[in-house]
Structure formats: structure tokens, C-alpha cells
Amino acid sequence: MIGLGYWGRNILRNLYELGLLRIACDADEGTIKHWRETYADIDYTTTYADILNAEEIIGVVISTPAGMHYEVTKAALAAGKDVLVEKPLALTVREGEELVELAEREGRILMVGHILQYHPAVEKLKELVSSGGLGKILYIYSNRLNIGKLRTEENILWSFAPHDISVMLTLLEEEPESVVAFGGDYVNSGIFDTTLTTLEFRNGVKGHIFVSWLHPYKEQKMIVVGSEAMAVFDDIGDQKLVMHPHKIEWKDGKIPVVQKSDYEVIAVRKEEPLENELRHFAECVRRRRKPRTDGLEAVRVLRVLEMAELSLTSSGAVGKCGGAGDSVHESCYIDDDVEIGEGTRIWHFSHILSRSIIGRDCVIGQNCSIGPDVRIGRLCKIQNNVSVYKGVTLEEEVFCGPSCVFTNVYNPRAFIERKQEFMPTRVKRGAMIGANATILCGATIGRYAVVGVGAVVRQDVADHAIVVGVPARQIGWACICGTTLRFDGDFTTCDHCGKKVVLKNEELRFEG
Numbered sequence: 001m002i003g004l005g006y007w008g009r010n011i012l013r014n015l016y017e018l019g020l021l022r023i024a025c026d027a028d029e030g031t032i033k034h035w036r037e038t039y040a041d042i043d044y045t046t047t048y049a050d051i052l053n054a055e056e057i058i059g060v061v062i063s064t065p066a067g068m069h070y071e072v073t074k075a076a077l078a079a080g081k082d083v084l085v086e087k088p089l090a091l092t093v094r095e096g097e098e099l100v101e102l103a104e105r106e107g108r109i110l111m112v113g114h115i116l117q118y119h120p121a122v123e124k125l126k127e128l129v130s131s132g133g134l135g136k137i138l139y140i141y142s143n144r145l146n147i148g149k150l151r152t153e154e155n156i157l158w159s160f161a162p163h164d165i166s167v168m169l170t171l172l173e174e175e176p177e178s179v180v181a182f183g184g185d186y187v188n189s190g191i192f193d194t195t196l197t198t199l200e201f202r203n204g205v206k207g208h209i210f211v212s213w214l215h216p217y218k219e220q221k222m223i224v225v226g227s228e229a230m231a232v233f234d235d236i237g238d239q240k241l242v243m244h245p246h247k248i249e250w251k252d253g254k255i256p257v258v259q260k261s262d263y264e265v266i267a268v269r270k271e272e273p274l275e276n277e278l279r280h281f282a283e284c285v286r287r288r289r290k291p292r293t294d295g296l297e298a299v300r301v302l303r304v305l306e307m308a309e310l311s312l313t314s315s316g317a318v319g320k321c322g323g324a325g326d327s328v329h330e331s332c333y334i335d336d337d338v339e340i341g342e343g344t345r346i347w348h349f350s351h352i353l354s355r356s357i358i359g360r361d362c363v364i365g366q367n368c369s370i371g372p373d374v375r376i377g378r379l380c381k382i383q384n385n386v387s388v389y390k391g392v393t394l395e396e397e398v399f400c401g402p403s404c405v406f407t408n409v410y411n412p413r414a415f416i417e418r419k420q421e422f423m424p425t426r427v428k429r430g431a432m433i434g435a436n437a438t439i440l441c442g443a444t445i446g447r448y449a450v451v452g453v454g455a456v457v458r459q460d461v462a463d464h465a466i467v468v469g470v471p472a473r474q475i476g477w478a479c480i481c482g483t484t485l486r487f488d489g490d491f492t493t494c495d496h497c498g499k500k501v502v503l504k505n506e507e508l509r510f511e512g
Contacts, residue, residue: 001061002048002072004031007086008063014275015061016042020282025051027495047498048072052079059109059285061278062086066154068496070095071481073110077102082109084281084291087162088305089298091154094343094361094379096302100295109284111291112298114166118276120269121233121240122167125224128243128266129171134226140168141208142222145215155192157181157308160211165304166293167222168199168207175300176201179307186214190402190435197308231266241266310347313365313384338371341378359396377429391422391441398427401435401453408441428463430480450478464508477501477508 004012004026015021016039023043026032032044051057052075060076062069062085070090076083077099089112090096103110116122128134142164169175176199183195194212201207220235229245245261284291328334328346338352341360346352350364353371358364359378369387370376376388377396384402388394391408408422423441427433431445434453439445444460451457452468461467466476466484477485479494479501486492490503500511 001025001063002051002076003063003065003068003086004035005063005065009035010274011061011063011086011278012039014272014278018275018278018282020059020278022057023051023054027498047493048075049498052076052081058082059084059281061281063113064496066091066158068481070099071497073099074102077106077108077110080106080108082111082281082285084111084113084278086113087115087166087298088112088158088302089295090302091158092361092363093299093302093306096295096299100299103295109281109288109291110295111281111284112293112295112301113277114163114293114297114301115273115277116163116167116235117170117293118280119235119240119273120271120276121235121266124241124266124268125222125231125233126171128231129224129226133229133243134224134231135228137172137205137224137226139206139225140171140222142168142210143219144209144211145217145219146213147215147217148213155183155185155195156211156213157183157192157195157197157312158305160213161195161197161209161308162301162305164209164211164222165199165301166297168209169297169300169304171224172201172203172205172207174201174203176207176304179304179311181308181311183312192312195308195312197304197311199304239265240268310345310363310365313347335371365402383435389422392425392427394427395429395431397430399432400427401433401437403436404433405436405438406441407439410441431461432482448478448480448482450482462506477503480510 001012001015001021001024004024012024021042023045025045025048027046029046032046036044051060059082062072062083064072066088069085073083073085089099099110129137144160144164178200179197181195181197183192185191186193193214197209199207218236222233224231229243232242234240242263242265244263247259249257249259251257280292327344329348331348332346333351335352335354337354339357341358343361344358346364348366350368356371356374358376361378362376362380364382365384367385368382373390374388374392376394379397380394382400386400386404389406389408392406406425409418410423412418425439425441425443427445428447430448433451436453437451437455439457443457445451446461446463446465448464449461450466455468455472456470457472464477465474466478467474479485479497479499481497483494483496485494485501487503493500502509502511
């Protein structure tokens, strides 16, 4: 097992009680010390590479922070391990699809922890829907609310909503045609605490998902409204599944009248969903069976999450699911001689100017301007209100935070034409530029460098350097995964990804 934190402690307990656990990993030595005192007869490590290199380990359960799911899952699959990774599978559809392809190529089991699929009440609810016990499904809505752990690495949409999205897609056996989401970032600016997402399906069914960690009490309910009855799944209450056979009848064919009936408690097995989930994973590993919540099911959930996230950052615009024709919003203006790579998505009110080339699988947010003559590599993410002017080049996998600024003239004057004096700016592979940072023309941002929020960069930034302030100054070094490296001498191991790093002559070298 990799990751023993907030939810990981529950997985650890179940794996141990099922007799499946051989070795557990967490980057924090204090966490390791605590669990060694509780479960002394298993091995522990602070570096997950130790697990991936162990030939006797055939399956890995991953419960790291969401931002590490893609990296750790990819490494585990490549090492020949079967994998159960907590939700979400990854933070982009493209990454999720890559993991599915890798699992298929390596002949490995890939399962995702959509735990409600293993809840006895949800299994019974699925039986009710499939058998027609509720009639024609009209509407589904869910509340997943709590006054709980506030996260900074992911917003409430990615933390809570995957569970309900997964169940809705399973109950209706299709993906939505459109997704729209609204939310509020009341505690941490830029991190949504509350979101309301609407899914509209081809058969006319609509779903609403309300999630929040700013709620006075815990509530986890899903209501399925059918033409013949309504079902309530309540994961907090004692009665997990209740059916209300209420009906709507039409008086004189014109006036709708509610016909209420007594509710019926549906009997469900008393089992722990997490234990069921882990037993299912073990069974799939032993018998080489396809998991109920496999990688493909997880990618369908990611598609909805990605559409909802883009809608959130585009003031509630409707995202259409599926189809290359939906990759550029209709409010954008794309010049005729522009090249846009497959899988790239461009959102509201953006303008791509002449002769610009954008690589595949990029995401370009709302109100962006790119070009003319700009080159952007694959897998870049450009947030809202960013202008990438002529003379600026972004290599692969560059992240540009909201409202960051590039310039291309050193000493502009409104009354002097200086188009022939543009100075080139290059942002190298994997670099991150924080929100509201300014990059003055002529600078080169090194590979995997980190430019802090609001920094003003006047000169070159070294590979992996972390720079902050006005003017920007270096305060440390960043791993490829983005984690700040802490050196004791000239050698360290990344706390999160386990990479071994040597610092020599102000340059980083990664080993292994």
C-alpha cells in the first residue's frame, strides 16, 4: 500500500484484517512510526520505489494525494503491478486514458476506488432501476455535504463528486450530453468549497450533484425519481435504502395530482463497502478478471469532472461531452492559418491569431489571446486571462496560471512602432508560472522551474529553480513532480515521488 493518510488509514486497516498486506509506504516518518506500533508484523518504507522493485509484490493499492495518482499509478503499472488507485484516477482525461492504455499493454489489472459501487444499498438501487421497479427514470439528484477536511491540493468537485458521478453513470448506463457547474471559493481563493453540477442525458434525464465541505452537518443522500416510485439512498441514516411509491396522476388529463403512499424500507446486506471493494480487487488479481470499476469506467467519470471544472472556471458555461467538434467554444475566434492539435480544448472568448501552432491535448481557458506566430507544445495548460504574444514559445507540459503576463518589448512606447524589436521568451518543458506572475521579454524559464504567484521575472530561471518575489529571486529547488526538495548536503530523496536527486554546481541530477 502507498499512502497512509486521511483515507489511507481505513484502507490500511481493512487490508491488514483481510491478510493481504505485505508492505506499506508513506513519505512521513512520523506516520510510519505510528502505524508500526499498531501493525508491527508488516514492513514499512518511506520510498514507494522499494515496493515497485519488490518482485514478490503483485498488487498495489494507492491512496496518495490526488495530484500524485497519475504518476504513482503509471510507475506501478510499468513495474508490472496490478493497481487499485483511489479516486480520481488522474486529474485529466488524457492522463486517465494513458493509464488505461498502459494497463492493457502490460496486461495489468487497473481498478479505481469508486467505493459506492460496492455499497450493498447502491447495488440494490441498481437492481431496482434495472428491473423497472421505479418505472421510467426522470431525475436523479444527490447531496454530499460535510463540515470537513478542507483541502488545498484539490477542490470539492474532485474530492466529493466522483462518487456520485460514478453512481449516476452506472444507474443510467450512459454518459451525459452536457455538463454545467457553478461554485464558490469562500475559504481559499481559487479552490471551490461548494459546487452544484447539472448533468443532462440523451434520454432526457437530468442529474444534480451538490457537494460542499462548508455544511453544518454531514449528509450523503442520492434520490432517484421514477415515474412509478422514488428511491432514497441515505449513507448516513440507519435506513440505507427507502422506496416511496408516490405517483403523479393527471386529473381530467390537465391537472397533475400527487398520489402519496407509505414508504418501504428495502432490506440490504450489512457489509462495509471498503472491505467489499478490497475483496473485489483481490479477486480480480487472483482470477485475472475485469474490475467493476475499471479504468474505462474511471475515464468516463473524468470526462464529466473535466467538463464541470471547465464550466466552473468559465462562469457556468455549458460543456459538451464527446466529439472533436466540441473542443473549441463557439465564442472563440480562430484565424484560418492556425494549427490546433488533437484533443486540445479552447474555452470562451479566446482568440488564436495567425500562424500559431498549438500542440495536442492542451487546455486554453477563457479570455486568452495567443499569437500571432506563437508555438505551444503538447499538454500545456493556460488558465484564464493569459496573453501569449509573438516571440513567446511554450515547450511541452507548461502550466500558465490565471492572469500571468508575458511581454515582448523591453521599452514600449505607444507612439513608437517596435514590432521589429520583439525579444524572444522561452518557457521550457514542465515549468509552472503562478497566477499574476510577470515574465519580462528575453528571459528563459528552465525545465520544471516554478515561478511563484505574483513574481516578476527579469532574467533567466535555472532548471528546477523555485523563484518568488519582485524582482524574482531563487529560494529553492523543485522536483519533476513539483514538490519542494529539501537538501541535507548535496543529496536528497523527494518526499512524494521517491526520486533520488544530487545537487552539484547549482545543477540537479536525478538518479535512477
